[in-house]
Amino acid sequence: MKRSEMIVSALLTMALGVLLIVLRARFISIVLTVAGVCLIALGVVDLFYKRVPPSVIKIVSGVLIIVCGWLVVSAVLYVIAAVLLVCGILLLYDKIRSCVRGVNLFYTICEYAAPCVAIIIGFLLLFNQSRMINVIFIISGILTAIEGVLLLVNALSQD
Numbered sequence: 001m002k003r004s005e006m007i008v009s010a011l012l013t014m015a016l017g018v019l020l021i022v023l024r025a026r027f028i029s030i031v032l033t034v035a036g037v038c039l040i041a042l043g044v045v046d047l048f049y050k051r052v053p054p055s056v057i058k059i060v061s062g063v064l065i066i067v068c069g070w071l072v073v074s075a076v077l078y079v080i081a082a083v084l085l086v087c088g089i090l091l092l093y094d095k096i097r098s099c100v101r102g103v104n105l106f107y108t109i110c111e112y113a114a115p116c117v118a119i120i121i122g123f124l125l126l127f128n129q130s131r132m133i134n135v136i137f138i139i140s141g142i143l144t145a146i147e148g149v150l151l152l153v154n155a156l157s158q159d
Contacts, residue, residue: 006155010148017145024137032069036062074129081125088118 001009020027039062046055065072092115100111124132 003155003158006158007152010151010155012148013151014145014148017141017143017148020137020141020144022141024134027137028073028133029069032065032073036064036066036069038062039065077125077129077133081122081129084118084122084125088115088122091115092119 023030039058041062043055043058043062046052046058092112095112095115101108121132
């Protein structure tokens with residue numbers, strides 16, 4: 001990739017990170033609405049080419065995404081919460097059963113921390129989804145912005 005393309009990519013990544021931080025849960029609403037409108041537009045274009053079955057599927061899918069988009073997002077978050085809970089419990093059980101010990105106390109705590117964090121995040125997603133969505137978007141935005149900064153530093157440091 002050219003240097004200018006790398007710089008543009010880094011700037012767009014940083015902008016996406018800022019959007020995730022600022023818009024939070026509204027970001028999903030915007031993305032769902034744009035995806036629904038695009039599907040409806042593609043369905044209308046298919047109607048002009050007399051491709052009726054694909055156009056009907058696209059138009060109906062677009063309407064469903066606009067109308068029921070948050071229901072799908074909520075269901076996916078419940079599935080993610082369940083998976084995090086099960087994985088965290090199984091990982092913690094495995095570590096306890098096999099008596100995992102690190103080189104020192106810090107490494108031992110780190111070994112047991114990951115499954116515990118997965119269990120905590122799973123519970124929070126399961127029982128406090130509305131607040132967790134904002135936290136997820138803020139953390140994702142920060143990480144995306146950091147990724148953009150790292151991409152920019154990489155692009156500017158190349159000869």
